[in-house]
Amino acid sequence: MKTLVIAAGALSLLHALPAAAQDDGGFNGLYVGAAGGYDVQGNDGGSRVLFDRNLDGRFGDVVRTGSGADAFSPGFCNGAAANQLSPGAGGVCTNDKDDWAYYGRVGLDTQRGALVVGVVGEFGTTDITDSVTAFSSTPASYVFRRGIDWEAGIRARAGFTPNDTTLFYGTFGPGYARIDRAFGSTNTTNTFTGRGKREQFGYQAGGGIEQRIGNFSIGLEYLYHQYRDDEYVVRAAGPAGTPFTNANNGGTATGTDFIRSDDKFRWHSMRATVAFRF
Secondary structure: OHHHHHHHHHHHHHHHOOOOOOOOOOOOEEEEEEEEEEEEEOOOOOOOEEEEOOOOOOOOOOOEOOOOOEOOOOEEEOOEEOOOOOHHHOOOEEOOEOEEEEEEEEEEEEEEOOEEEEEEEEEEEEOOEEEEEEEEOOOEEEEEEEEEEEEEEEEEEEEEOOOOOEEEEEEEEEEEEEEEEEEEEOOOOOEEEEEOOOEEEEEEEEEEEEEEEOOEEEEEEEEEEEEEOOOOEEEEEOOOOOOOOOOOOOOOOOOEEEEEOOOEEEEEEEEEEEEEEO
């Protein structure tokens, strides 16, 4: 709903501006500005936690109790557990968090007739969080969370302007982000240690409309972000004989490695833009 309100307001403003805009040289040259709006994650239902019980680097093992039962028979949820019980046993899983994003940008455009090509670089952050939880029969919960500390991108832009004041464009290019990962569990018997690279390459793609007014321009932009996130591994260790450290249940006494099954961090942005053109 917040995204729709932003989009409707920006489109109304853009519709009202062309009559007031002046012919000021089109879309040539350097500009600096900002972008801000609301970020929404796609539906990643079916996410779960995967286990490497024998530490061979291959995930998908079943963690078993001393009797041989599946220790994670209560299942998984796409979200963060509010307690140690699975939703099927009366527990609660919170939804992933969509939120606001803020970026600064600098770019350079060149116009040839109605064609405009250029490049834009951005740096900023978003407050979204994405979680997945596993539930053991102990009972206990095991929660992976991730968010974005910062994101940088450099994208090509290409579009056309029918009147030298309104620009319709598409944009695509690489992104680089620091993914803030965390893990927590209500299990107090075992110890949990996370490892893995935090900075990841990805890509950004989208499009928008920009309206020039003198040396300023405002716009509305959609952007899709995707980063591969499959390098964060959590190891459960501790005293021998637990489901994670039982050498007789198909694993080793050293411990068990966890990863999340959804190995891509992706989201959608609907944002307003503003720029000063030199």
